Structures are given as structure tokens and as C-alpha cells.
Amino acid sequence: MKKEDAISLDHGSGGRASHELITRVFLPGFDNALLDSLEDSTVFEVGDHRMAFSTDSYTVDPIFFPGGDIGCLAVHGTVNDIAMRGAEPLYLSVGFIIEEGFPMADLERILKSMKEAADTAGVQIITGDTKVVNRGSVDKIFINTSGIGIIKSKSDIAGKNARVGDSVLVSGTMGDHGVAVLSMREGLSFKAPIQSDSAPLNGLVADMMAASDMIHAMRDPTRGGLVTTLNEIALQSDVGIELVEDQIPLREGVEGACELLGLDPLYLANEGKLIAFVDPADVQKVLETMKKNPYGRESVVIGTVVAENQGKVFMKTGIGGTRILDMLTGEQLPRIC
């Protein structure tokens, strides 16, 4: 079989190959206008209500890692995908696929973590399914969560709505989750172990939306990291995005680990951070609001939306140069979430 005739790890990276699989195979395959939106969650209407619907499968390896586990990750990830449309997450479904022989104690630990994460986020897990497959048919446990939220504001927050002039904000340091999982998987130990940032962002989003109705786009930079996510928005909104290198917050340990491992933290997954595109008139107000929330204390403006270089992300470097930041090509970290 030729390489292009088979699914590769690249197709799951969240980067260029994923993007191509979605636009060339999935969208034409399913062919409907709502799916075409290519957002983290899809908005539909029921009577006068606007609702958001999202799904994600979690295959992270290892299933327990510093700062979290596959259970809380599965709750946070879907809660966040719903929140990124400005929706209030209400209900989750959960689907477990479990390998025969999986320890009951680990399952109970995962359930406890999911329950705590759901309680903290203020959502309810209301429907579920469990499949058990023969040994070797799945690696330990995979979890799918889908979620439903309700949009109470009139805003249309979407990846296609970033505007020239918008400030680009991030809610904290980049790459923590990726480094936490990879360090654990590779058996690396650092003096100060990096914790995953896995966290629910719906409260932060609610605070931001209460402070401003000029938030145009939001997204959580998971697979493919900050740069891949910004590339998606640049494409969807048909704008350029200019970042200032020195402004992007990185934890010291993450920088060190990335140098050691030859990874770029700007392409590493985050599971408790968001990017927001905000009208310049409201930026200070939104930034101050974010900093007051426990999940936004290190929020900062990292760039601006520009009319040039449509569909591209570029970086002003510390030494005064400019370089293009492309989508992730190839799979940096399989099974990171």
C-alpha cells in the first residue's frame, strides 16, 4: 500500500495532515453546512435557543500523568470545546472502550476524576455507554465525551470571525500538557516536574463574556498547539496573525524540556488554555477580567490580527526579524490527548 493510501499518525496530529484529511475526505463525505463550520463545536438552533454540540475521543498515553488523567481530560476537553463558542456547557455523554483485564481500581479512579471535573465545571454526565473488547484490541482505555451547551449571549464567537485590528490574547503558558505527558511517557524526570494544565475554561469564558461583547473568536490550542490553532483561525477568518515572540508565556521547565527533547512548545498541546481575539477597544477590560480568574492569571496579549499575509501566522522575533509559522507538519506527539 502506498503511503497516501493509508491513515498515518500525521492524520491525527491536529496539524496539516489532519486538516487535509478533514477537508478532502470527511467534509465531502458528510457534506452538510453545519459540519463545514470546522469549529470545535457546532451551533444549532432549537426553537429560540442556540445550542452547541461537540465530541472528542481521548486516547492519551499514559492514562495517569502529572496534573491529571484521561478522566478529567475527557471532561475538560469537551467542556472547553463548547465554551469556545461562547456556550455554557450543560450536559456530557461518556463512552468507554475498555480492554479486557483493565484494573477495576483504575476505572474507579478515572470515574472519580471525571465526577470531580464535571462538578467543578458545573456540568452533568447524563448518558453513557461501555464496551469491553478483547485483550489487545485497545490499549487499556479510550474515552469519548460529547457535550451540549447553550448560548445565552447574542455574540457569534467563531474561528471565522477574527477581524483585522483584533488583539490576540492567551490565558497562560504554552506547552505544559504536552511536556507533562511526554515526560511521563519517556520516563524523564525533571527537578520540578511539569504538570498538565488540564482545566475547565467555561468559568473564565463566562467572566470574559460578561466583561465584553467584542470577543470575536476563541479556541483552545490542544493538538498542534498554539501555532497550528492560530493557522486555522488565520485561514477561516482570511486574515494574517502577527505574534511577538517575547510575549508568549512559557514555563521555564517547559522551555528546558523542549530544548532537551528537540520539541517546539508552540506546537505542543495545551488542555487548560484559550486564545481569544478581542476588539482593541475592549482588550484591557478583558485582560484584567481574565487575570482575576484562577485559570487566567498569566493572561497576556501575544499579537495582533493584520490585513497582510492572509491565512498565515508570522512572528516578530527578539532580534527584529520575521518568520512564518506554519501548521504542524507530521506528528509531533501521538496520543497526547
Add this chain to the structure above:
Amino acid sequence: MKKEDAISLDHGSGGRASHELITRVFLPGFDNALLDSLEDSTVFEVGDHRMAFSTDSYTVDPIFFPGGDIGCLAVHGTVNDIAMRGAEPLYLSVGFIIEEGFPMADLERILKSMKEAADTAGVQIITGDTKVVNRGSVDKIFINTSGIGIIKSKSDIAGKNARVGDSVLVSGTMGDHGVAVLSMREGLSFKAPIQSDSAPLNGLVADMMAASDMIHAMRDPTRGGLVTTLNEIALQSDVGIELVEDQIPLREGVEGACELLGLDPLYLANEGKLIAFVDPADVQKVLETMKKNPYGRESVVIGTVVAENQGKVFMKTGIGGTRILDMLTGEQLPRIC
């Protein structure tokens, strides 16, 4: 590790061990009233609207089988779970977990099958997610679908609402899907190969609800088959269910294959059949309506709800005896759906 300390295939059978895992581990773990309903889908309210939400993961092996494949099965299964609450299915999510190296042509074939199934059922797949995992971390492809529906009638159709005196109807022959998948997996060939009954039942349900507002409970007998599903309803409604053996429709080839394989067709999965509990006053009307629908042509009354033997299912046999039909114990067929 002791047997009870690990997940076994029995826990995924849909039978007694599944029931125990759900009631002892999942329900206390997640602890909320909506999940406690233990229905195929959970009903929640948004403003004046009643909606149904459901999820299922599909791990069927082989992925292509006579009469269907994992793609159409994933659409039909969730459409049917929503329809069983009397809801009109509207939107589905899809989450793929794919093994590295999976043929692109097979993925495209599955997508095409999902699209056709969704079109036939009149639902839209509006949000999705794809994970690719390393070779050996999953067997080929697993699919999760979750779905949202809207309940337009005032009826509360639920497994807890079967009433003494209700007639028990089934919409056709039992065990076809189980035998189709198992024959393919085991490489058995029959003169007339048994086809899976995988089909969307929302149209049939809509017809039935238009004909009567005295349908008290419905469920599709998937994993664990007819008898396990009836046991669930007997428990939830706190009633006895009396079946008449000669009335239960079986395809000749299914009976033959089951004899050969030592399986009981009444415990085998169906993927395009429903059981309905209907007030005796409306039974004839509902039965005639069902027979007019392409997915209900072989509908028949198979039993009655009685006050005795609460929580149990029993069968009047051809020779005039009576025997208790317990939930499936042990895993008859792993990865059947």
C-alpha cells in the same frame, strides 16, 4: 489480580455483569438523577423543549459484514437509541479512533455508508473528531456516535413505564445481526447468508406514535438480545413479562445457525428491531401501522405484562410449561456492535 478486580468481557456483554458494573460502579461514581434513568437515551429540558441525548461506541468485528458495516451501524444505533424515547433524532456527532495504517479506501467506504444511513434516517452529522493511534493500540477502527433528538409529543415513553396488561410487540425477527456478524467472523458460510438487520427505526417510531398515544415503553434489543432487554424493562417497571415461545419470530437460517453454534437467538443482538409496550386498547391499531412500515412488516405480539413475578421474564413454552428467562450471564459475543 483477582477476577473481580479486573474488567472482563462479561462487563461489556449488555447482560448481568454489565448491569452490575453500571449500578455498582458507574451510577454511584457519577451520581446524578438524569443518568440514573438507565434509558437508552436521557431526556433533558431546554426552555419548553424536551430533548433526548444518547451515546454509543461501536467496536464491531469484522467492520464489514453481510447487511452492513461499522459505519451504518454507528448511525442506526444512535438514531434508534434516541427514537426509543419517542424523540425525533436531529443531529449526530462522530468520533473516530483509527489505527495507523488503516486503508484510506476502507475509511471512505465507511464514511459513505454513514452518510447514506444519515440521509435515510433524516439526521445530520454536524460535529466530529478523529484520533489516530499507533499500530496495535486499537484494532482497525472504533467509532463513537452521540445524538440529539427532540420530543414533540407529550408522551413519556420510557423503560420504567410498562404497565400490567400491556401487550409486548416486536417489529420483526430476532438475532439476525448477531448471526450475521458471528458467521462472518468465524468464516462460516450458509446457503442463504444471514444479513444484519441494521436499520434506522425513527420512521417506524414516528408512524407508531402518530397512531397511538398509549405506547408506554420502547427499546431496541441490541447487546444481550430480546431477553436481556425485556429483563431490564421488567426491573425498571417492576412488572413481570410473560412471553409466548411460538410467537417470537425467527428467521429459519438464524435458527439453524444458532443450533449449529450453540447460541440462543433470544440473547443475540438486533440492530434494526424494536420492542414496544402498548396499552391493549391500541394494540391492533399499532400493529397494523407497524406492518405498513418497511421496517415493521413482520411485527407481532409476543407477550403480555403481568403483575406476578415482578422484575422477571418468563416464557410459556410450546409444550405448555413455563420457564424463567434470565439476563444474559457471561459474554456470548464480544464486539458484536
